[in-house]
Amino acid sequence: MGRLLRGHKAAVVALLLLQLVQAGATLLLPTINAAIIDDGIVAGDVSVISRLGLVMAAVAAVQAAAAIAAGYLGAVVAMKIGHGLRARIFDRIQALSSQDVALFGAQSLTTRATNDTQQIQAFALLVFTMFFAAPAMGVGGIALALHQDAGLSAVVIAIVPLLVLIMYLIVRRLIPLYREGQDFLDRAGGILREQIIGAMVIRAFVRQDHEVQRFAGVNRKLTANNLQSALLVAGMLPLIMLVVNLSSVAVVWFGGHRIQAGQMNLGALTAFIAYILQILLAIMMAMYVLMTAPRAAVCAERITAVLDAEPSVTDPGPAATAPRRFPAARHLQTPSRAAAVEFHNVGFSYPGAEAPVLAGVSFTAAPGTTTAILGSTGSGKSTLLNLVPRFLDSTSGRISLDGTDIKDLPLDGLRRSMSIVPQHSHLFSGTIAANLRVAAPEATDSELWAALETAQTMRFMRDLPHGLETRVGQGGTSLSGGQRQRLCIARALLRKAPLYLFDDSFSALDYATDVRLREALQSNLSTATVIVVAERISAVEAADLVLVLDGGHLVAQGTHLELLAGSATYREIAESQLALDGRQ
Structure with a gap:
């Protein structure tokens, strides 16, 4: 909570003072009312009634003003806490590597940044509007009740521990229920996300009923969990009201006898009843806040886990070595020279994995050349490419860019020195122009x-109705796979960088389009260093260097003709594909 309140200390202090004023005014009203009854109504003194009535009205006005101001200020502080918390979570998620995101799960991170943050914001609102005033009203009510009549205070001594016990038993049961409920919410959101994204696959294999049952199972567990917690919360109010009503009956009963015996005034009894009700109200307010505390505590644990997560890919910061002779980050600026990429006995393993994904990989991608990476599915091609922009960090060996270890370069500078087309062609919701300008915000329409x-x-x-202003859905779902790939390639071309990375970026293209595109890229990127992950032999035939991966090991490297003559693995891949193409 201390970290959340950082920057809001002045507002919290002002809020505390306002709630103390509100509590003080609330506690003062029964005393004034008792004086009106005893000194005015019973004594028949109209002037006392008028004078104390005006005082009572003024105190009530102060109470109302303090309550309104405290409510407004509490809402502002709570909303700012929610705003800051969402921003911090988003910043932390942006700093996490793809490996770190996978450990949490995309859906879980979404829930933590939205639902969990909302729960903490709601809890903060309750704390700032209720919880600060509750202790003051409770303690002050007990002190004034004792002052009015010590004998009747035995009722207070009896009911307060009973209410605290009820609160403790219910809250203790709510904490594990809320924790379990948030997990079920994560699972339900994850299944829903899978079903929306994979709707075509589900329909193609007629798995709608199975998916409905799968979601229904998690939904039933979530409903049962919420029902249990709701029943506990709902049962708390009747228990409290039962104790309140019994205590009020006891006060009136014993108080009536004390008035009859001349040991107590009528005004003191009314004040005592009012203080009992204020004590119980304070406890109810505290209990209401504490009912929401378990869920907020669970959400805080989940959010803290994200905020405290150390990214596996660390940024050395702006003071780190800058890439030598790299171009500035202006779009379409021709680089003064390309960048050599060197792998020195590089390996990569996921935490806890039995075998490394990559092991002992060494090669050099020279400036002005194209290096192609070929291998069977799961051989580590994409992992190798993702090590260059440090989406993942190598666990052994060294990768250098223009002679500098990439781990010594600031992440922003490293990634500005390259242009990347990822394996999964992703477009954002918006226009085609806006998607292209992600790489070059200042690019003109002609560019x-x-x-x-x-x-x-x-x-x-040419067939699109609005040209560059044509809107595409999130992920580019309104376009075909080949269209998305080509738009992603165009986006990468807008950033004139010394290094280009293509991760299986031509797989959805037909052969003729593939050939034309590669010819255009060869002429446009002749001075850059290009690294291409490919599945087709036709895509690597013209490469200056072809790397053959098998089971995470670099088993051969050379030109197409050299590998045909000297690599059995490459020759086997080539013969199978060329035979299928009818070119053998």
């Missing part, structure tokens, strides 16, 4: 069209 022409998109772009 966008030039990149689109190089990426072989002009045929389908």
Whole structure:
């Protein structure tokens, strides 16, 4: 809570003072009312009634003003806490590597950044509008009740521990229920996300009933969990009201006897009843806040786990060595020289894995050349490529860029020195122009069209009703796989960088389009260092260097012709694909 309140200390102090004023005014009203009854009504003194009535009205006005101000200020502070917490979670998620995100799960991170943050914000609102005033009202009510009549205070001594016991038993049961409920919420959200994204696959294999049952199972568990916690919360109010009503009956009963015996005034009895009700109200307010505390505590644990997570890929910071002779981050600026990428006995293993994904990989991607990476599915091609921009960090060996270890370069500077087309072609909701300008925010329309022409998109772009302003859905679902790939390639081309990384970025293209695109890229990227992950032999035939991966090991490297003559693995892949293409 201390970290959440950082920057809001002045507001919290002001809020505390306002609630103390509110509690003081609330406690003062029964005393004034008792004086009106005893000194005014019973004594028949109208002037006392008028004078104390005005005082009572003024105190009530102060109470109302303090309550309104405290409510407004508490809401503002709670909303700012929620705003800051969401921003911190988002910043932390942005700093996590893909490996770190996978450990939490995308759906769980979404829930923590939205639902969990909302729960903490709601809890903070209750604390700032109720919880500060409750102790003051409770302690002050007990002190004033004792002052009014010590004999009747035995009722208070009896009921307060009983209410605290009820609160303790219910809250203790709520904590594990809320923790379990948040886990069920994560699972339900994850299944729903899978079903929405994989809707076509589910329908194609007629698995709708199975998926409905799978979601229904988690939904039933979530409902049962919420029902248990709701019943506990709902049962708390009747128990409290039972204790309140019994205590009120006891006070009136014993108080009536004390008035009859001349040991107590009528005004003192009314004040005592009011203080009993205020004590019980304070306890109810505290209990209401504490009912929400278990869920907020569980959400805080989950959020803290994200905020305290140390990214597996660390940024050495802006003071680190800058890439030598790299171009500035202006779009379409021709680099003064390309960057050599060198792998020195590089390996990578996931935590807890029995075998490494990559082991002992060494090669050099020279400036002005194209290096292709070929291998069977699961051989580590994409993992190798993801090590260059440090989406993942190598666990052994060294990777250098233009002679500098990439772990000594600031992450922003490292990634600005390269342009990347990821394996999964992702577009954002918005226009085509906005998606392309992700790589080059200042690019003109003519530069966008030039990149689109190089990426072989002009045929389908001419058919779009609004051209560059045509809107695409989230993920680019309104476009075909080949169209998304070419738009992602065009986006990468807008950033003129010394290094280009293509992660299986041509798999959805037909053969003719693939050939035209590669010819266009070869002429446009002749001075850059290009690394391509590919599945097709046709995609690597013209490469200056071909790397053959098998089971995470670099088993061969050379040109296409050299590997045909000297690598059995490469020759086997080539013969199978060329035979299927009818070219053997």
